[in-house]
Amino acid sequence: xxxxxxATIREVDMASRDGxxxxxxxxxxxxxxxxxxxxxxxSEKERLVRWFAxxxxxxxxxxxxSIKGNADxxxxxxxxxxxxxxxxxxxxxxSWVSVTIEPTKDESMLTLTHELPTDRDSEAHxxxxxxxxxxxxxxxxxxxxxxxxxxxxxxxxxxxAAWAGTDDGKSSLRAWSRAWAEADVKAGTPAQTxxxxxxxxxxxxxxxx
Numbered sequence: 001x002x003x004x005x006x007a008t009i010r011e012v013d014m015a016s017r018d019g020x021x022x023x024x025x026x027x028x029x030x031x032x033x034x035x036x037x038x039x040x041x042x043s044e045k046e047r048l049v050r051w052f053a054x055x056x057x058x059x060x061x062x063x064x065x066s067i068k069g070n071a072d073x074x075x076x077x078x079x080x081x082x083x084x085x086x087x088x089x090x091x092x093x094x095s096w097v098s099v100t101i102e103p104t105k106d107e108s109m110l111t112l113t114h115e116l117p118t119d120r121d122s123e124a125h126x127x128x129x130x131x132x133x134x135x136x137x138x139x140x141x142x143x144x145x146x147x148x149x150x151x152x153x154x155x156x157x158x159x160x161a162a163w164a165g166t167d168d169g170k171s172s173l174r175a176w177s178r179a180w181a182e183a184d185v186k187a188g189t190p191a192q193t194x195x196x197x198x199x200x201x202x203x204x205x206x207x208x209x
Contacts, residue, residue, distance in 0.1 A: 008142060010179055012131045012187040015115060017096070023116040023126065025134045025180075028109060029142055033149060035103040038110060039081035041145060042099055051148035051156045052141060073097075088114070093122055112138055129204070130189070130197030132180035136205050139176045140164065170206040177202035 013024040031038055041047045048055050057065030059075060066072045070090065077085040077098075085098040096115040101108055114134050116122055125133065140160065147156035163169045181198035185191050202208075 008139060008179075010131075010135060010183040012180070012183045012189075014187075017115065017117075021118050023118060023131075025114045025116065025131045025138075026111065027135060027138050027142065028111045030104070030107045030109050031145075031149060032107050035081050035101050035108045038101050038108045041148065042101075042110070043078075043080070043084060047148075051144040051160075053157070093117060093119070114138065128197065129201045130181065130194060131184050132177045132198050132201035133204070135180040135183075136173060136176045136201060164205075170208075173205045174202040177205070 009028040011024070011026040011028075013026070015022045015024050033041075041051070043059065045055055045059055053070060054068035055065055056068070057063060059065060061075050061078050063075050064072065065075070065086075072089045073087040075084065075086050076096075077083070081101060083098065083100045085096065088095045088097045095117060098113045098115075100111040100113075102111070103109075116126070116134065118126075143163070144156050144160045147159055164173065177198040178195075180201070181194040184194040184197070
């Protein structure tokens with residue numbers, strides 16, 4: 001049985017794309033599996049549907065995909081088993097997601113970077129929830145991948161959703177929100193502002209707001 005390990009490392013930053021500023025939400029996690037095994041889990045449709053979501057479309061460069069109940073996008077770069085980049089099109093807004101896998105001696109590091117635009121609507125959403133709105137969503141995805149590796153490789157999406165509704169799950173969702181606030185403070189956001197945004201994020205994800 002494979003075993004997932006390592007705490008998520010969270011980072012918040014600024015960047016630019018086509019001359020416009022963008023916001024960066026980045027998460028890292030170590031897994032006690034080979035680079036090829038981790039790559040297969042995050043890039044093959046038949047594996048993704050077990051722990052992430054129902055995905056249709058073409059998962060190849062230039063291919064368009066659709067995630068049921070969530071985002072659409074296009075694969076804009078792919079270099080197996082190291083990295084892929086895609087657009088993330090949701091609610092009329094396009095952002096960009098890159099996934100990188102780096103092998104270590106006994107593990108593999110997964111780094112997910114979500115780059116967000118800074119148009120008026122996107123900035124209004126950021127001012128309300130901060131990086132946690134994006135980051136906690138990916139924390140939940142990491143959880144599904146954890147369960148996938150810790151189990152027998154079978155479906156883990158329902159187990160993750162059920163866990164999120166428990167007291168333990170809600171406690172973790174609040175902790176993740178606070179952790180993203182801490183990363184935001186390191187990036188220069190005033191502490192009280194970051195905590196207020198984290199509280200609103202936690203209330204959203206726990207359905208207590």
